[in-house]
Amino acid sequence: MQVDSDGAPTPKEFMDAVWGTVTKLYGEYGASLTSLTLIDYNAEKKTAVIRTALAAVGMVRTSLASIMSVANREAAVHVVAVSGTIKSLREKLE
Secondary structure, eight states: OEEEESSOOOHHHHHHHHHHHHHHHHHHHHHHHHOOEEEEEETTTTEEEEEOOGGGHHHHHHHHHTOOEETTEEEEEEOOOOOSSHHHHHHHHO
């Protein structure tokens, strides 16, 4: 995914924003179903790769679209690609 923001948020700030929106939209029980994990984060390119449970892909995509700020700075998150495995995702992105 691509993070559009004024500054380059840290991986912790990014994941805090993701968890915050997932929890706000679906509650703690819904957030626990996502199994979110940050796999890769590039602050220079403002890209991130996260892993989630297959059943929760829709929930996570909705949550990412509703992110308005990261670390008190306006931001938007755009999903670039979705894949079943990290290996095939990296192939898609190259």
